[in-house]
Amino acid sequence: MAPAVMALDAMAPEAMALEAMAQATAPIPLDFAFRVEPGELLALVGHSGSGKTTVLRTIAGLWRPTVARVSIGGRGWLDTAKGVDLAAHRRRVGVVFQNYALFPHLSAARNVMAAMDTPDPAGAARLLDLVNLHGLGDRRPAQLSGGQQQRVALARALARQPDALLLDEPFSAVDRATREKLYSEILALRAHLKMPVVLVTHDMNEAQLLADRLVVMDKGRMVCTGTTAQVMADPTALRAMGIREVAALLPATVVSHLPDGLTLLETPAGALFLPLLEAAPGTVVRVRIMAHDVILSRARPEGLSAQNILAGRITRIVAGQGPAVMVHIDAGGHEILARITRRAAETMGLQVADQVHAILKSMSVARDHIAAGAPAQGGD
Amino acid sequence: MCGETYQLVLPMTFQIRRRAFFAGLAALGLLAGPLLAQDDVPVIAAASDLKFAVTEIAAAFAAETGMQVELSMGSTGNFATQIRQGAPFQMFMAADERFVAELHAEGLTRDAGTLYAEGRLVIMVPHGSALTPDAALDNLAEMLAAGTLTKFAIANPDHAPYGMRAQEALAHRGLWDAIQPHLVLGENVSQAAQFALSGNAEGGIIAYSLALAPEVADLGEFAVIPHDWHAPLRQRMALLDNAGPVAEAFYAYMQTSPAREIMVRYGFVLPEGT
Amino acid sequence: MDWTALFLSLRLAGWTVAILLPLSILSGRWLAYHRFRAKGLVEAMVMLPLVLPPTVFGFYMLLAFGRNSPVGDMWLRLFGHQLVFTFEGLLVASVIFNLPFAIQPSQRGFEAVPVEVREAAACCGLSPWRSLWKIELPLAWPGVLTAMVLVFSHTLGEFGVILMMGGSIPGVTKTIAISIYDRVQGFDMQGAAIMSATLVAISLATITATFMLSARIGRRLG
Numbered sequence: 001m002a003p004a005v006m007a008l009d010a011m012a013p014e015a016m017a018l019e020a021m022a023q024a025t026a027p028i029p030l031d032f033a034f035r036v037e038p039g040e041l042l043a044l045v046g047h048s049g050s051g052k053t054t055v056l057r058t059i060a061g062l063w064r065p066t067v068a069r070v071s072i073g074g075r076g077w078l079d080t081a082k083g084v085d086l087a088a089h090r091r092r093v094g095v096v097f098q099n100y101a102l103f104p105h106l107s108a109a110r111n112v113m114a115a116m117d118t119p120d121p122a123g124a125a126r127l128l129d130l131v132n133l134h135g136l137g138d139r140r141p142a143q144l145s146g147g148q149q150q151r152v153a154l155a156r157a158l159a160r161q162p163d164a165l166l167l168d169e170p171f172s173a174v175d176r177a178t179r180e181k182l183y184s185e186i187l188a189l190r191a192h193l194k195m196p197v198v199l200v201t202h203d204m205n206e207a208q209l210l211a212d213r214l215v216v217m218d219k220g221r222m223v224c225t226g227t228t229a230q231v232m233a234d235p236t237a238l239r240a241m242g243i244r245e246v247a248a249l250l251p252a253t254v255v256s257h258l259p260d261g262l263t264l265l266e267t268p269a270g271a272l273f274l275p276l277l278e279a280a281p282g283t284v285v286r287v288r289i290m291a292h293d294v295i296l297s298r299a300r301p302e303g304l305s306a307q308n309i310l311a312g313r314i315t316r317i318v319a320g321q322g323p324a325v326m327v328h329i330d331a332g333g334h335e336i337l338a339r340i341t342r343r344a345a346e347t348m349g350l351q352v353a354d355q356v357h358a359i360l361k362s363m364s365v366a367r368d369h370i371a372a373g374a375p376a377q378g379g380d
Numbered sequence: 381m382c383g384e385t386y387q388l389v390l391p392m393t394f395q396i397r398r399r400a401f402f403a404g405l406a407a408l409g410l411l412a413g414p415l416l417a418q419d420d421v422p423v424i425a426a427a428s429d430l431k432f433a434v435t436e437i438a439a440a441f442a443a444e445t446g447m448q449v450e451l452s453m454g455s456t457g458n459f460a461t462q463i464r465q466g467a468p469f470q471m472f473m474a475a476d477e478r479f480v481a482e483l484h485a486e487g488l489t490r491d492a493g494t495l496y497a498e499g500r501l502v503i504m505v506p507h508g509s510a511l512t513p514d515a516a517l518d519n520l521a522e523m524l525a526a527g528t529l530t531k532f533a534i535a536n537p538d539h540a541p542y543g544m545r546a547q548e549a550l551a552h553r554g555l556w557d558a559i560q561p562h563l564v565l566g567e568n569v570s571q572a573a574q575f576a577l578s579g580n581a582e583g584g585i586i587a588y589s590l591a592l593a594p595e596v597a598d599l600g601e602f603a604v605i606p607h608d609w610h611a612p613l614r615q616r617m618a619l620l621d622n623a624g625p626v627a628e629a630f631y632a633y634m635q636t637s638p639a640r641e642i643m644v645r646y647g648f649v650l651p652e653g654t
Numbered sequence: 655m656d657w658t659a660l661f662l663s664l665r666l667a668g669w670t671v672a673i674l675l676p677l678s679i680l681s682g683r684w685l686a687y688h689r690f691r692a693k694g695l696v697e698a699m700v701m702l703p704l705v706l707p708p709t710v711f712g713f714y715m716l717l718a719f720g721r722n723s724p725v726g727d728m729w730l731r732l733f734g735h736q737l738v739f740t741f742e743g744l745l746v747a748s749v750i751f752n753l754p755f756a757i758q759p760s761q762r763g764f765e766a767v768p769v770e771v772r773e774a775a776a777c778c779g780l781s782p783w784r785s786l787w788k789i790e791l792p793l794a795w796p797g798v799l800t801a802m803v804l805v806f807s808h809t810l811g812e813f814g815v816i817l818m819m820g821g822s823i824p825g826v827t828k829t830i831a832i833s834i835y836d837r838v839q840g841f842d843m844q845g846a847a848i849m850s851a852t853l854v855a856i857s858l859a860t861i862t863a864t865f866m867l868s869a870r871i872g873r874r875l876g
Contacts, residue, residue, distance in 0.1 A: 062773050088776035089785075101774035105792045114788065115778035160779060423823050431840055450824045453836065466721040466736035467821045570839035595841040 015039065015194040016073025018164045020058065024065035028054050029220035036164075036196035036213070043211035043228075044200045051220035052200045056166050059198065060095050061088030072163045094157030098169040100149040102141040108152045109137030115159040127155040132185065147178035151185075165197045171206060183209055208232055208249055209286055233328065233337060246291040246326065248337045254283045268332025269310040272360075291326060294338035295359040298348065308360040312336060314352050317345065329358055422627040423450045423468065425459040427475035427615070428535075428570035429499055429542060429587035432595075433646040434473065437639045438630075445633070447626045455568035457539025463488055463620065470620055470627035473634075475499060475569070475587075476541030477616035484618065493618030496634055497648035501545055501610065502591045504576055504602035505583030513583065513603040517553050523582070524558045533564045533575035533584030541613060542569035546585040548610035576600075588647035604647075615648075655848055658825050659833035664856075666741070666829060667809040670748045671802050674756040678801050682760025683790065687772070704754040712818025715747045719819075739821040744829075747815050755804040763797015764790065796868060803864050807857050 015038030022030045030051055036042045044052040057063035059070050061077065064085060070078040077086045094115070102111050112124040128137050131151035141149055150170055157165060171179045187210065201207050207214055207228070214231040216224040224237035229249070231237050238246055252265035252272055263277040265285065272287065279285060300309065312331035319325050325345050327338040336358050350356070426434050431453050438449050452459075452469065460479045463469060464486070472489070473496070474480050480493045503513045503520065510528065512519045523529040534550075535543030543565065550556045564580075566572030569587045576584025577599045591602045619631050633639055640650055685697065703711060719725050719737045729737040737743045767790050775785040791798070813831045820827030822836070830853055837846035 060777055089779050089781050095777040097770050101770035103789055452822050462821050465738055467739045
């Protein structure tokens with residue numbers, strides 16, 4: 001794997017920040033502005049029809065709103081005010097489409113080479129190795145599974161040596177099990193992707209797992225933006241996405257697999273026991289904890305069936321509109337969220353800076369809320 | 381390694397096949413080019429009734445002088461129209477002098493041309509037809525009256541001289557109105573003969589010169605229609621503006637006795653004084 | 655057997671295909687990819703020669719390109735002879751008359767190229783021209799091939815238009831279809847039969863060979 005990764009590093013051009021904005025009312029309403037730093041992964045989330053794919057297509061050069069600007073490292077790709085509009089094939093952009101969009105008449109290797117300035121079979125082979133498709137370069141797309149095709153699409157996008165990598169719901173056409181594997185692989189690649197990456201998805205779990213920053217779109221408008229942690233913890237933003245459940249993301253390291261079918265993980269705030277994970281000891285994983293699955297206790301409880309108890313300090317208590325409040329807890333430098341009733345909070349007399357214990361039902365840490373990979377820069 | 385080679389070769393094979401396809405096309409295009417190189421071989425527009433007669437005359441002309449002409453057969457009226465549109469014929473042999481006169485008036489012919497023959501009509505029926513040919517068209521009249529005639533062929537009276545004369549003959553005999561619903565019109569008198577003898581019609585009125593040709597004579601029986609039943613078929617020929625020496629030679633040859641003999645054999649009546 | 659007429663027909667068909675091939679690709683592609691308000695009208699006009707009786711079409715060709723027309727005049731001035739009643743005249747008519755056959759199937763072929771694939775090609779840095787050669791044509795070629803086969807066979811058999819504006823001049827405009835017609839009128843049934851059979855054989859051979867070839871290529875390219 002190492003030589004392939006090194007190859008990717010060698011291929012990386014000078015990395016630059018991506019800036020994009022648009023304002024239009026017709027034919028498709030759009031209103032957004034954001035910036036993605038080199039190496040950062042920004043997720044565009046929202047319902048179907050929220051305009052997130054249109055944003056991506058604007059950046060790629062496949063759509064031009066009436067008022068828009070897209071620039072990479074200050075170099076303008078699109079500027080409606082100045083009449084600048086580089087055609088898609090002139091922008092150095094790598095795109096992974098939802099339905100792969102591989103060239104059906106070319107082999108995987110030739111698909112990858114199609115994106116190269118000068119076809120380099122060895123380079124293509126290395127890229128295919130990088131996405132774990134070693135030896136499958138001669139296969140036609142029809143002879144590959146969905147997950148394999150998506151990997152070829154990714155390799156092809158990378159072969160372009162893009163200034164920006166755009167992923168349009170790349171995992172939605174793939175089955176769940178493959179999706180998990182792809183998440184792991186993306187996260188593994190992350191460290192070596194030096195360019196800004198924009199990911200469009202309607203899957204909150206995916207966004208939270210992979211992204212550093214989120215942009216929430218609704219009916220073409222950007223309604224919320226911030227780091228993943230900020231947005232995921234903001235009930236207003238989440239309500240705009242129709243998400244009722246707020247969740248926190250906790251990095252954890254796999255320690256060992258126990259004979260009784262559990263895996264032991266270590267977090268800065270304590271140990272976690274989860275059903276057996278397919279990850280080698282030492283792997284860093286992200287664990288998603290739904291706020292409504294967290295019970296709070298002042299004293300460390302004993303005699304409970306729940307095994308997962310983390311200690312922390314209350315940083316914020318935010319009252320919602322209903323009978324619930326959201327308690328933000330700092331657990332070893334990472335935030336955990338707990339949604340409890342206002343009555344409970346008052347009865348317990350919870351205050352900011354109080355020490356509490358968060359009790360997680362084992363069942364609340366479900367399998368698809370786990371992805372293996374490096375934590376985002378800056379940490380969640 | 382083999383797989384890699386296959387992949388490299390395949391698109392090339394596709395390219396080669398594509399190129400081969402285009403090369404084949406180009407070859408087709410270039411093909412026949414030399415075959416169409418023309419020396420002065422003039423094209424003569426000849427009325428359809430002359431089909432067999434003038435073919436023989438052209439062969440005799442070639443035998444005697446070594447010069448070739450090309451013959452284009454068709455309806456006199458159509459030829460006149462095409463000549464007006466600039467068709468590159470060098471000589472026009474019409475079945476009715478009226479058309480030559482018109483072209484002459486428009487300045488498209490060298491002169492008023494020459495009367496080269498007078499044509500005749502015959503009624504002809506295929507073997508086994510219910511109709512029997514007689515010069516007075518009596519049997520035709522009977523079948524019409526009895527309602528047993530289905531189809532009868534003549535050339536199109538709108539633009540074919542033999543068709544116009546056929547109409548006159550039928551009108552003279554008082555059969556024109558009655559025969560209307562049964563008529564099949566040939567685009568020229570050759571096609572009328574086709575229709576008349578193919579078995580799909582009981583018979584028709586066609587050119588005497590066609591009926592005398594062996595290929596046609598074998599197909600049925602005929603009777604010559606009295607020539608005073610219709611206006612005469614005065615067949616006139618003329619050289620056109622662009623006529624070259626070969627066409628001129630053929631024009632002259634048409635008026636010599638070998639040519640005339642052939643015309644007589646095909647039932648044409650020579651103009652007075654020849 | 656009128657070999658001159660046969661080669662003339664093949665030549666006419668060959669040149670018609672040669673001229674219509676690039677036109678077919680570019681027009682078919684353009685119509686497939688673009689949507690605009692007048693599109694229905696344009697498509698209808700492309701189909702127009704198909705619904706016109708060949709003789710009507712030939713008549714209009716005579717009017718449009720004949721002696722008394724501006725085009726005919728210009729041609730006369732440029733080349734010293736008429737456009738009608740020449741091989742070039744037939745070729746012009748043949749190209750126009752075959753437009754529906756050339757464009758329609760080709761358009762369908764290009765419509766079958768998924769939009770995403772074309773967009774992916776652009777995002778791979780392929781210019782529209784390179785995309786046409788490397789991606790779109792390899793996918794759309796069955797439509798283009800069908801179009802060319804139709805044009806070829808249709809031209810071989812074309813009669814009415816050629817009769818109207820050709821003049822049936824041996825070696826110049828007397829194609830094999832007209833020659834067969836002539837033979838029939840001259841009561842030379844045997845000659846007509848031989849030539850008809852030859853024409854059918856050539857047409858069948860061309861079409862069969864083309865489709866067999868395309869099937870083999872199609873299998874390889876998947």
